Amino acid sequence: MGRGDLCDTEWARLEPHLPKSVGRGGRWKNHRTVINGILFRQRTGIPWRDLPTRFGKWKTVHDRHRRWSADGTWDRIMQAVQAVQADADAEGRIDWSVVSVDSTVCRADQHAAGARHRPARIPGRRSRPVQHRPDEAVGRSRGGFTTKIHLVSEGGSRPLAILITPGQWGDAPQLIPVLDRIRVPRPVGGRPRTRPDHLCGDKAYSSRSNRRYLRRRQIRHTIPERRDQRANRQRRGSHGGRPAGFDRVRYTRRNEVERTINQLKGFRAVATRFDKRAYVFHGTVTVAAVRLWLHS
Structure with missing residues (x-):
């Protein structure tokens, strides 16, 4: 086993959730070797063609990652791994008491731009082509091409949901979409859990629409009020409404999502x-999140 490869314990937790066949009676090549190759590229950020030969053909590793990113296999694997932790939810392995939301900007390499706007097809399947974002989640900032990762993290510094957008997009409009992506299966069956007990976020997420959405879903939240919003509320007097509550002690736990971002960015490819392609980069971030869940 090389440095950074899946250990036996991690592989035992991951193997039951992997696809069994490629379709029409075909068989996948060794999953463990291919996934170790994907993790090696995640950690080092090298081009796919420069993968060491011990992982097999580089194209096999690349196609496996691209295909599982396109058909949502990585997302299903992440939910399955979360379900394993949910089995011990009563023991506190998933901390729903305080869930934090934040975002981070990633520099996009020059080779990440210029993707042709055409649908991607999954090899060997007669399914509909994968629909792409028209912008491919690549934005222009002062430093060049950038992409922003929005994520929700539970109290144990592990991602619950991930959303990819262009780098110049704001944080407040993405709060509702990223919260709607939380789907943690329950061990006894039924609907997955989607609502945390308490949500923490910085003042970038302070807006009337976000607070209205959180109150409607009965999610208590600690989001500081921006200075201009507070001044506007005070100017309107009694019509401005009551001030937003703020728990300073709970707000200190927002560092948990910042630590999660730090761990994700430990992967050079993230x-x-x-x-x-935006869907491939989403799969890249999801693989890093799956590794954090397996390592915990």
Whole structure:
């Protein structure tokens, strides 16, 4: 086993959730070797063609990652791994008491831009082509091409949901979409859990629409009020409504999502985007999140 490869314990937790066949009676090549190759590229950020030969053909590793990113396999694997932790939810392995939301900007390499706007097809399947974002989640900032990762993290510093957008997009409009992506299966069956007990976020998420959404879903929240919003509320007097509550002690736990971002950016392929397609980069970030869940 090389440095950074899946250990036996991690592989035992991951193997039951992997696809069994490629379709029409075909068989996948060794999953463990291919996934170790994907993790090696995640950690080092090298081009796919430069993968060491011990992982097999580089194209096999690349196609496996691209295909599982396109058909949502990585997302299903992440939910399955979360369900394993949910089995011990009563023991506190998933901390729903305080869930934090934040975002981070990743520099997009020059080779990540210029993707042609055409649908991607999954090899060997007669399914509908994968629909792409028209912008491929690549934005222009002062430093060049950038991509932003929005994520929700539970109290144990592990991602619950991930959303990819262009780098110049704001944080407040993405709060509702990223919260709607939380789907943690329950061990006894039924609907997955989607609502945390308490949500923490910085003042970038302070807006009337976000607070209205959180109150409607009965999610208590600690989000500081921006100075201009507070001044506007005070100017309107009694029509401005009551001030937003703020729990300073709970707000100190917002560092948990910042630590989660720090761990995700420990993967060089996440800290710098090299993937042209938005769905492939989403799969890259999801693989890093799956590794954090397996390592915990």
